[in-house]
Amino acid sequence: MSKEVRQVVEEYMPIYEGNHPPNVEGCYWVSPVQLLYASDGCDAEFYDMLFSVGSPDGMGRTPYRERQHHVSGDGTPACIVGHADCFTLYTLEQVDMAEGEVTYQTMTIVSGRKRAEGIVDYRLALIMVEKSADHGLLADQQVVRIFADGDGIARETEERP
Numbered sequence: 001m002s003k004e005v006r007q008v009v010e011e012y013m014p015i016y017e018g019n020h021p022p023n024v025e026g027c028y029w030v031s032p033v034q035l036l037y038a039s040d041g042c043d044a045e046f047y048d049m050l051f052s053v054g055s056p057d058g059m060g061r062t063p064y065r066e067r068q069h070h071v072s073g074d075g076t077p078a079c080i081v082g083h084a085d086c087f088t089l090y091t092l093e094q095v096d097m098a099e100g101e102v103t104y105q106t107m108t109i110v111s112g113r114k115r116a117e118g119i120v121d122y123r124l125a126l127i128m129v130e131k132s133a134d135h136g137l138l139a140d141q142q143v144v145r146i147f148a149d150g151d152g153i154a155r156e157t158e159e160r161p
Contacts, residue, residue, distance in 0.1 A: 001107060005127060005144055012037045012146040013111050013123030018083030022114040025062075027052040029157050030122060032150035039144040046147065049124075051110075052160060053089065056080065064091050064108070078108075085113045092129065104131035104138055112154065122154040123147070 001009075009015065013036075031048035054063030057077075064078035078091035089110040096103050107127040112119035124147040128139045139145065 001127065005142070008037070008039065008144055009109060009125045009127075009146065013109070013125060013148075014086070014088075014121075015109070016082040016086040016088045016111060018081055018086075020084075021080045021082030021087040022085045023056075024053045024080070024087055024089075024114050024119065025055050026156050027158065027160055028118055028122075028154040029159070030124070030147070030149045030154045034148045034150040035145065036123075036148050037144070037146040038139075039142075040139055042139065042143075042145065050157070050159060051154075053078075053080075062089070064089060064093075064110075066093075066108075085115070087111065087114065102132055102138070105129040115153075118153045118155040119149075120153050122149040122152075 028051055029048060030051070033046040033049055035046060049066055051064070051066035056062040061077040062080050064076065076091050076093050078089045080087055080089045082088055091108045092105060093108050094103065094105050107129055109125040112122040126145045128141050128143045130141060131138050
């Protein structure tokens with residue numbers, strides 16, 4: 001991530017550091033999804049999102065998977081850092097849409113504070129890294145979009161993405 005992109009991301013969400021992140025293993029609903037920032041001026045509404053964080057492997061990596069409407073990521077391992085109840089998770093996700101006709105890769109950054117009922121102050125940054133020909137369906141490369149849970153908490157759920 002470039003210095004410029006990191007500065008934009010940090011304006012809209014905290015980036016936590018540290019070697020002792022909280023245990024955020026579980027599945028969470030982000031509803032309603034609220035767009036906080038779009039470098040391309042997008043003002044669309046977005047579907048609610050379900051995501052899961054798996055058990056860390058002891059080396060700072062953890063499985064991460066998300067689903068929004070008919071689009072889901074591939075479950076690429078993520079790096080999670082943080083301290084106390086605060087965490088930031090980073091991953092590169094390869095996504096297939098329209099039965100593989102459109103593919104793209106995004107850098108995904110998630111941050112928040114773990115509580116018993118879920119993740120408060122949930123934030124999600126998506127940075128479009130690359131994409132296949134999409135006929136104008138997706139954001140251009142290097143576009144940054146930052147989202148929040150509109151009611152302030154991504155609630156834990158039993159449903160899996």
